[in-house]
Amino acid sequence: MTIVQTLSTTAVPALEVSGLTVGYEDRNGWRTAVHGIDFTVAAGEVVALVGESGSGKSSTAQAIIGLLPENGRLESGSVRLNGQDIARWPQKRLNGIRGSVVSLIPQDPGNSLNPVKTIGRQVAEILTIHGRASGAQAHAIAIDLLHRVGLHQPKLRAEQYPHELSGGMKQRVLIAIAIALKPSLIIADEPTSALDVTVQRHILELIDLLRQESGTAVLLVTHDLGVAADRSDRLIVLQNGCVQEQGRTTEILRRPQSSYTRQLLSDAPSLNAKPAPVAAIAANASGDPSPDIIVVENLIQDFGQSSGAGFRAVDDISFRVRTGTTHAIVGESGSGKTTTIRAIAGFQRATRGKISIDGLDLASLKGETLRLFRRKIQLVYQNPFGSLDPHQTVRRIVEEPLLNFDRTSKAERLEKVSAMIEKVGLPNDVLQRRPQALSGGQRQRVAIARALVLDPRILVLDEAVSALDVTVQAQILALLAQLQQDLGLTYLFVSHDLSVVRQIADTVSVLNNGKLVDGGSVEQVFGSPQSAYTRELLDAIPGKRYQTLTHSALTSAG
Numbered sequence: 001m002t003i004v005q006t007l008s009t010t011a012v013p014a015l016e017v018s019g020l021t022v023g024y025e026d027r028n029g030w031r032t033a034v035h036g037i038d039f040t041v042a043a044g045e046v047v048a049l050v051g052e053s054g055s056g057k058s059s060t061a062q063a064i065i066g067l068l069p070e071n072g073r074l075e076s077g078s079v080r081l082n083g084q085d086i087a088r089w090p091q092k093r094l095n096g097i098r099g100s101v102v103s104l105i106p107q108d109p110g111n112s113l114n115p116v117k118t119i120g121r122q123v124a125e126i127l128t129i130h131g132r133a134s135g136a137q138a139h140a141i142a143i144d145l146l147h148r149v150g151l152h153q154p155k156l157r158a159e160q161y162p163h164e165l166s167g168g169m170k171q172r173v174l175i176a177i178a179i180a181l182k183p184s185l186i187i188a189d190e191p192t193s194a195l196d197v198t199v200q201r202h203i204l205e206l207i208d209l210l211r212q213e214s215g216t217a218v219l220l221v222t223h224d225l226g227v228a229a230d231r232s233d234r235l236i237v238l239q240n241g242c243v244q245e246q247g248r249t250t251e252i253l254r255r256p257q258s259s260y261t262r263q264l265l266s267d268a269p270s271l272n273a274k275p276a277p278v279a280a281i282a283a284n285a286s287g288d289p290s291p292d293i294i295v296v297e298n299l300i301q302d303f304g305q306s307s308g309a310g311f312r313a314v315d316d317i318s319f320r321v322r323t324g325t326t327h328a329i330v331g332e333s334g335s336g337k338t339t340t341i342r343a344i345a346g347f348q349r350a351t352r353g354k355i356s357i358d359g360l361d362l363a364s365l366k367g368e369t370l371r372l373f374r375r376k377i378q379l380v381y382q383n384p385f386g387s388l389d390p391h392q393t394v395r396r397i398v399e400e401p402l403l404n405f406d407r408t409s410k411a412e413r414l415e416k417v418s419a420m421i422e423k424v425g426l427p428n429d430v431l432q433r434r435p436q437a438l439s440g441g442q443r444q445r446v447a448i449a450r451a452l453v454l455d456p457r458i459l460v461l462d463e464a465v466s467a468l469d470v471t472v473q474a475q476i477l478a479l480l481a482q483l484q485q486d487l488g489l490t491y492l493f494v495s496h497d498l499s500v501v502r503q504i505a506d507t508v509s510v511l512n513n514g515k516l517v518d519g520g521s522v523e524q525v526f527g528s529p530q531s532a533y534t535r536e537l538l539d540a541i542p543g544k545r546y547q548t549l550t551h552s553a554l555t556s557a558g
Helices: 057-065 092-097 119-129 135-148 154-159 168-181 195-212 225-231 249-254 259-267 277-284 337-344 367-372 394-405 410-423 427-434 439-453 469-489 499-506 520-529 532-541 543-558
Strands: 015-026 029-041 046-050 072-081 102-103 187-188 217-222 234-239 240-246 291-303 310-322 325-330 352-357 375-382 459-464 490-495 507-512 515-521
Touching: 015 057, 029 046, 029 057, 029 072, 029 195, 029 217, 029 234, 029 240, 046 225, 057 072, 057 102, 057 187, 057 217, 057 507, 102 168, 119 135, 119 154, 119 168, 135 154, 135 168, 154 515, 168 195, 168 520, 187 195, 195 225, 195 532, 217 225, 225 249, 225 543, 234 249, 234 291, 234 375, 249 543, 291 490, 291 520, 310 337, 310 352, 310 490, 310 507, 325 337, 325 367, 337 352, 337 459, 337 490, 337 515, 352 394, 375 439, 394 410, 394 427, 394 439, 410 439, 439 459, 439 469, 469 499, 490 499, 499 520, 507 520, 507 532, 515 520
Parallel strands: 046 217, 046 234, 102 187, 187 217, 310 515, 325 490, 325 507, 375 459, 459 490
Antiparallel strands: 015 029, 015 072, 234 240, 291 310, 291 352, 507 515
């Protein structure tokens, strides 16, 4: 009897984890990351494992499938797959069930596919490895799988390489590989965290459809409470490697028992439609309207292509931003968001149209005047792990813009840097540390301090909170609101996350394929969207189950 036959589906849970303890070795010895956790996943059930970075979610998922990194080990506990304990199986034996009995959909589709193999070959390999099909038959099944996961022109996609596919397409390929052999359990490790909201919804609906068709159990690992709320039957909340609570999703959403769970639910933007402090500030400042500090009129941005054909990335976009307010530019990948903000920040010349910043026509600026203009408008990027030089101390990182623009003494620079570090809520002792010694939230505070040290009037925030956990995200949004109030800053907030935009912005422009399809106040655009595209974006925001439960509870209480 083969291993696969031994692990056939029975009445026992598809997955039963008991006393799971995982540790890692570092320079100080062994540290425990997961502390004796217990849970089950039944056939056809979706269980969401939620928590922030460092909570032990990924360590748990990796331990289940035997893919812990070299410095990690399963210290104790059992992992029963269809009743059989696989916790201490050697890798060769585990290879026999990976893909056939248990499959993993990894987080990053960009790094999970082989760049030098065609898509069809990579899907067919899982069939060949497990002896289910080979040659032309495996290739035909691969094309059918690509069709099943919703890829248009599957025969064409099968002949393409990963770099020729979008992020959403790559994730669908990974799902095709994961379901090829109809496993008993699929572990989906942050399967949509890098995807646009509408692509995210399509991927999650696809996983759910496949679960319904084959009775596959799904362990959904995510930090997104909105996704977990909408898509899971049961929730397991992890913090620092310990289970804070677990139970039916609807019950936890209605009556969370752990203070940590309550904090997560309160901080998740997709679960809360409440206005953020920034929008309230703008409302309180009403009276005489403030002047427009950013004016974009009929912006067009063309790019040449190697084939000789031109590509229009931005097509006749116009909007205005009042001083001291927050304007959001939203849209999915390829919508023209990044191209628009690069033109506004003076990093590229518009093909046509006019951009005016604080009364200055950008087309008239060049040389030294353009360089000096850039201190008026500063950028904060998406990834605090990639935007800070790992070899520099925090002091040097924040000080560097002053060296480029101001001729001041070392003591004056240190005083300015220290004051800015304090302004963003960091202790002074971080100045001597390097980025790797800081958390994600601390790094983003450093990036904000660096942007503010030149006293700009405008901050461009390019997906500045999308890489952060929900509680850290909430802290950064509150910080931005306070800084705007204290310093009179204007924000240009670029995001694909409409739930965050709903909280932080006063006005919004919605872009689709380089065109402006909706614009105006957040209340107007979210309340009465004019385009089908905006309605689709709004409809794809996760967390509707939580909002429905909350509304029902309030109605009953009233």
